[in-house]
Every structure is written in structure tokens, then in C-alpha cells.
Amino acid sequence: MAFVVFDERFKVGHPEIDRQHSELFDAVNRLHDAMIAGHGRAEVARVLVFLRNYTVHHFQTEERFMRESAYPAYARHKAIHDDLTKKVLELERELGSAGGTLSIATMNFLKDWLAHHIGGEDHLLADHLRPAR
Template sequence: MKLITWNDTFSVSIEEFDTHHKNVVRFLNDLFDAVTKKQGNLVVAPILVELIAYKNYHFAAEEKLMSRYSFPGYARHKAEHEHLTSKINDFQKKFKEGKAMIDLELLNFLKEWLTKHIMETDKKYSSFLKEKGVS
């Protein structure tokens, strides 16, 4: 069972970012699978670390292109990234201290954030960047 199933409605029509988003979906599905199978922190913790590192890589790539081409929604978009990063960093700290667990509530939050962010925020840069020759 999957938490998120990728489909073309998620596409931002920029190959690099569609690939990134597919990878984030895969990480979330891996976490969901580990949590629902009660595999424990030895399995869950490394997936979380990979997800966070990949999120950082993806956000930096998006922000670099938006900045390079002076995307008018850059500041708001970056603020959304920073807000999620802050929440995830706080969670990761608590997780490492044994004060938080990855559960379905967290996974559903991440699913909702990701789908809303792609559909409502990322899609706003799509046509702008494509007009600049990004594909």
C-alpha cells in the first residue's frame, strides 16, 4: 500500500523537478511502508535522514532557478520551503532525542503539504520557467 501514488496531475512539466517530486513521493512511501509494518527506528531513521537531505537538495534546485530567472513568486515560495524545513528540523531533533515518533499523523501531514505545495505553489513557476527555456 502507498501513501501517495504519483500521477501526471502532479507534473510541473519540468523534467528535473518532476523527477525530484517522484523521489520525494518514493521516500514518503518508503516511510509509510516502514511505519505500517512497524519496522522500528533502525529502518525508519535512515529513510528520514535521506528524505531530509533530498528535500534540501530539491528546495535548493528550485530556488536557484527561480532566483536566476527572477520569478516573481520567489520570496513566497522560498518562505514555504523555510517553514517546512523548520518544522522538519524541529521534528528530527525530537525524533533523535526519542521525544517524537514517525506516525501516520506526521505522514499524512507531509502528504498533504507535498500535494498542496506541488499543485498550488510549484505549478505557479512552471509556465514562467518554461517561457525562460527551462524544460
């Protein structure tokens, strides 16, 4: 069973943002699978690099939407993105150090972070981007 399931709860109603979130969930699942399958560190590190790159790409997309729409909470939302990017870079460094591993606690942190961020900040952003009716 997938570690995180991208179900209706996580949809914010913006097609591009929803598509990218679904990809992020896939990447988190691949990382989780590599970790629990006991794959070598090199394989786990490879999946983590993909997750980091995709996360950066996704955050850049949202931040572009925010700038283009003069989103009032840009600074707050971007600061939260920057924090997570830093955290993922730390994980990469830890994994690269001698004896470094990924833990289930780390996987739960990523899962909870995504759920919390999508349910909060990303929902607010999608509401702002939705054309007025």
C-alpha cells in the same frame, strides 16, 4: 499500495522538477512503509534523514531556477520551503528523543503538504519557467 502515488495530477511540466517530485514521493512512501512495518526507530530515522536531505536538495534546485529566472515570487516560495525544512528537522528531533515515534498524522501532513505545494506554488513556478511560445 503506495501511500502517495505520483500521477498526472502532480506533474508540473518541467522535467527536472517532475523527476525530483517523483523521487520525493518515493521517499515519503519509504518512510511510510518503515513506519507501518514497525521497523525500529533507527531505521525510520535513517529514512527520515534521507527524506530531509532530498527535500533540501530539491528546494535548492527550485530556488536556483527561481534566481536564474528572476522569479518575482521567490521570497514567498522560499519562505514556504524554509517552513517545511524546519518542520522536517523538528520531526527528526522528536524521533531522536526518548519514546519518539512518527505518526500517521505526520505522514498525512507530509502528503498533504506536498500535494498542496506542488499543486500551487510549484505549478506557478513551472508556468514561469516554461519558455514563451
